[in-house]
Amino acid sequence: MLSEPQIQRYARQLLLRDLGERGQEALGAVRVLLGLDGEAAGAAAAYLRAGGTEVSASSDTAAWASMPPLLGTAPLRPLTVTASPELPEPEGVVVGGRGGARVLWSVGADGCADCLRHATRHLGPPGHGSSGIQVGTLVALLVQRRALGVAAPMEGVEVSAAGTLSTLVAPACVHRPPAIPDDVLAELVHHLSAALPDEGCAVLVGGGDGVRLVPMANAQDAHRARDPEAFPRTARTAFTFEPRAWLALLRTLEASGGRILAIAHSHPDGGEHFSAEDRRSAAPDGQPLYPGVAHLLVAFRPGRPPVGRWGVWTDGDFAESACPLPEQS
Amino acid sequence: MTPDARIDITGEVCPMTFVRTKIALERLPVGGVLEVRLRGDEPLRNVPESARDAGHTVLGLEKLEDGTWRLLLRREAGRC
Numbered sequence: 001m002l003s004e005p006q007i008q009r010y011a012r013q014l015l016l017r018d019l020g021e022r023g024q025e026a027l028g029a030v031r032v033l034l035g036l037d038g039e040a041a042g043a044a045a046a047y048l049r050a051g052g053t054e055v056s057a058s059s060d061t062a063a064w065a066s067m068p069p070l071l072g073t074a075p076l077r078p079l080t081v082t083a084s085p086e087l088p089e090p091e092g093v094v095v096g097g098r099g100g101a102r103v104l105w106s107v108g109a110d111g112c113a114d115c116l117r118h119a120t121r122h123l124g125p126p127g128h129g130s131s132g133i134q135v136g137t138l139v140a141l142l143v144q145r146r147a148l149g150v151a152a153p154m155e156g157v158e159v160s161a162a163g164t165l166s167t168l169v170a171p172a173c174v175h176r177p178p179a180i181p182d183d184v185l186a187e188l189v190h191h192l193s194a195a196l197p198d199e200g201c202a203v204l205v206g207g208g209d210g211v212r213l214v215p216m217a218n219a220q221d222a223h224r225a226r227d228p229e230a231f232p233r234t235a236r237t238a239f240t241f242e243p244r245a246w247l248a249l250l251r252t253l254e255a256s257g258g259r260i261l262a263i264a265h266s267h268p269d270g271g272e273h274f275s276a277e278d279r280r281s282a283a284p285d286g287q288p289l290y291p292g293v294a295h296l297l298v299a300f301r302p303g304r305p306p307v308g309r310w311g312v313w314t315d316g317d318f319a320e321s322a323c324p325l326p327e328q329s
Numbered sequence: 330m331t332p333d334a335r336i337d338i339t340g341e342v343c344p345m346t347f348v349r350t351k352i353a354l355e356r357l358p359v360g361g362v363l364e365v366r367l368r369g370d371e372p373l374r375n376v377p378e379s380a381r382d383a384g385h386t387v388l389g390l391e392k393l394e395d396g397t398w399r400l401l402l403r404r405e406a407g408r409c
Contacts, residue, residue: 001356002352007348007352011344011345011348012344014348014351014352015344015347015348015351017383020351020352020355021351021352021355021356022355
């Protein structure tokens with residue numbers, strides 16, 4: 001609850017929609033470590049402090065930041081502002097330069113560190129241009145949006161050399177498993193269980209109409225019948241998409257603008273982790289065959305519900321995580 | 330109707346009239362009723378309108394014998 005001096009001090013901004021008392025408390029609960037210098041740091045610190053957020057600076061050129069806190073409670077939530085190539089951890093804003101433009105990316109604790117690294121990999125240091133004050137006010141805005149909980153997991157803005165603002169589109173994250181609705185997961189489990197005792201396979205596709213399941217046939221036994229040396233395993237322990245169906249799917253997606261989110265297969269023997277064979281076929285030469293496509297494994301176990309497991313290519317290997325499956329009806 | 334909370338902003342001027350009202354509404358649970366005592370043309374025009382703009386419901390407004398007004402607001406869902 002705000003004190004009377006706080007209400008008096010922040011009266012004008014308390015009137016703003018999305019702020020109010022709880023918003024003001026959220027601004028006051030943040031402590032910003034400002035890793036910028038020059039005009040941008042001064043402007044960012046001035047706006048943030050005026051808004052009720054404590055700022056500490058790694059550079060003494062931010063004169064505003066060296067002032068003691070005006071009013072407020074103990075700050076709990078650290079937010080970092082960094083100059084490229086340094087990145088904020090776990091949440092905050094990074095400022096970098098590209099040509100004559102400045103680029104700002106804001107990332108939340110719910111954002112993806114790999115996406116941030118990817119989006120900032122070609123940025124140089126922010127530099128010192130005429131837009132320092134403009135950059136500082138944008139830093140303050142991005143920090144306040146994050147403090148108030150109205151920011152996207154990752155959001156960015158670019159200031160051109162001429163001072164024109166444009167918002168940046170956050171990349172679609174390929175470092176984390178995609179979100180798959182429960183009804184699609186249930187449909188997947190149903191399709192895979194129909195293939196038992198063989199391995200089943202399917203593709204999860206995302207597009208304008210949401211996420212959908214594309215059931216695939218396992219062509220492993222057909223391949224093996226033609227060429228047992230190249231395909232030593234049977235469909236009990238391996239899967240291969242039926243090639244014509246796979247090609248048709250890729251063509252359809254190319255025409256419709258859809259995207260493959262995940263390749264799914266089952267382990268009829270209950271193996272709850274990706275096998276060496278799974279890893280080898282997903283990344284034959286140490287690089288993923290389908291970059292940005294996740295792998296979903298459903299392990300069937302006698303007398304117990306199936307378990308789901310994600311495999312996502314991150315930092316040169318498959319990172320596994322649980323994929324909770326809906327209860328079977 | 331018995332309000333869940335009361336505030337008196339007869340001694341306040343703009344913008345504190347609505348600042349007080351907004352904070353009092355935010356401190357109520359959704360569905361709670363706030364009684365606001367106000368005086369003068371400016372708050373009479375602005376406070377009910379601002380409350381409506383913020384998504385709350387004006388339940389009633391009546392003039393009292395001492396010349397002040399009694400405004401009843403219901404706190405609706407939303408940030409504030």
